[in-house]
Amino acid sequence: MATPKKIEVIAAHPYPIWLDVGLEDLGQHLESVLRPGTSVLVVSQPQIAELYYQRLADGFKAYSIHLAVFPNREEEKSLARLQELTAEAVAAGLDRDGLIVALGGGVVGDLAGFLAATYMRGVRFLQVPTTLLAQVDSSIGGKVAVNHPAGKNLLGAFYPPIAVWTDFTTLDTLPWEEIQNGLAETVKHAVLGDVGLFEFLEEHAEGIKGREGGIWREMIRRSIAVKVRIVSEDEKEKGQRALLNLGHSFGHALESVLGYTGITHGQGVSIGTVAACHIAQRKGYLKNQEMQRIQNMLQVFGLPAHISGADSEELLLKMQADKKNKEGKKVIILPVNIGRAAESRDCSDDELREAWQEVLV
Ligand SMILES: NC(=O)c1ccc[n+]([C@@H]2O[C@H](COP(=O)([O-])OP(=O)(O)OC[C@H]3O[C@@H](n4cnc5c(N)ncnc54)[C@H](O)[C@@H]3O)[C@@H](O)[C@H]2O)c1
Structure with missing residues (x-):
């Protein structure tokens, strides 16, 4: 075809x-x-x-x-x-x-x-x-x-x-650092909605980094397709579309606490995705091996899993003010397995604190 x-x-x-x-x-x-x-x-x-x-x-x-x-x-x-x-x-x-x-x-x-x-x-x-x-x-x-x-x-x-x-x-x-911001969103799309795209990223990571024509185009097309599918199902973010925030509740808190300096948006999303993976793993959704694959994928694209210079209590406080929270509850998107994610409103402060501690060095 x-x-x-x-x-x-x-x-x-x-x-x-x-x-x-x-x-x-x-x-x-x-x-x-x-x-x-x-x-x-x-x-x-x-x-x-x-x-x-x-x-x-x-x-x-x-x-x-x-x-x-x-x-x-x-x-x-x-x-x-x-x-x-x-x-x-x-x-x-x-x-x-x-x-x-x-x-x-x-x-x-x-x-x-x-x-x-x-x-x-x-x-x-x-x-x-x-x-x-x-x-x-x-x-x-x-x-x-x-x-x-x-x-x-x-x-x-x-x-x-x-x-x-x-x-x-x-x-x-486009400079590599800006490419990385887009790659962080592409990995996110794969994790939350397309296991085939994730496998494609794993298989063609070198071609992607080298911006090889056919591979590059295919990756972009498939990443776009995930976003299109989700916004077509839920244009005004009443449900499904919230899944696109995977990694972002953590990432935005981090960017904000660091004053939007010393961290790019892609790095924030990457660390945030890893933090969400930790919670998902503890809750028994995500298997150890899947979590490892996600972390590897981010690492291959030069995206971080850890960061220093932020305090978990301050980050928790910042998450309380997230405009995506609903009815006073923190809305966190968790990967269920590679290719599927779900919204969670029952992450306790202790779970969030532990997740932050996993990514803070
Ligand atoms: N509306 C949405 O759904 C949505 C979703 C995600 C992010 N955003 C917003 O997007 C913004 C970030 O966008 P971004 O990551 O594209 O950053 P950006 O628009 O700041 O662009 C990044 C840099 O690349 C430069 N640039 C752009 N195209 C270039 C090219 N082809 N060659 C060389 N340089 C080029 C820009 O001048 C800029 O310096 C944020 O404000 C964020 O809030 C919006």
Whole structure:
């Protein structure tokens, strides 16, 4: 069977994820939905725009295309930057029939998406993800947001794009550390939802690290498929979708306690996944050997299982404030075996403390 070039997200507003397509072909692809002359605002960051904007713009000659860039920092995912971009959208003549395109990683996608959700009460939005994390994770599922001093992604919306346009070649310029952030999410997808993907990662780890064409593409396609399946079953995170938080309750607490310095998101997710494995093993869900395989997989991609410099009591306290908690109970996602995970609301503080102690050195 030929590899499909498109995966459909089934939701209230379904949308396609186009795979292995070229940036320069997007404009022509949109001919059936965009009238000639439509205003298109591409939101990006300087380095990404320098690398890829021209390729994208070459295909948009029939439209009135504008570029708005903002500095390359997570802190820019803010209301202040949203206001600046709003002014640029007005100056570009973007009207209700316009289109906002996010050309970049998750920061660009979240911010541009929130702009699209709010500008004139909503204009069309399209994601062109250029990091591995954005391709396998953040561009899929319709979550858009900005940060607030009181919390990360505190202001947000479910605002699905009209499409996701995934050009794998944009990853050629992505530094290894950023690749690792995406690999952490891919291992997570495999652990929570696709044992076949996990075996693929084990079998082709070297090819993946070497970014070998066919293997690389297959890994991304299969990782995307896990996320698509889950968000299609539960668009608004009423149930199933919470499974995607595997490793994240621990990881977010760690990132936050460390002040988002000295640890990448991928490292946080990796350590968090290991911590969740420890609890799952103690509860008798996960076999010793499965836990070892998960830890090995993360290690092969250079992702850590341990960290120093944080205090388990402080981390526990941070987990109490997690916005994903429900009815005062901590919601923790635990792997049941490789390929399946479940939500748990009965992890005691002692169990969480012990799990932290396993990963803290
Ligand atoms: N909406 C969601 O469902 C969701 C899910 C997960 C994460 N997120 C959000 O995603 C953000 C993290 O996204 P990210 O990991 O993509 O980080 P990012 O957007 O900060 O990008 C990482 C770095 O890579 C650079 N970059 C991007 N593409 C490049 C390329 N092709 N070549 C060279 N450099 C490139 C960026 O400029 C940046 O410096 C966070 O804000 C997080 O909250 C959102």
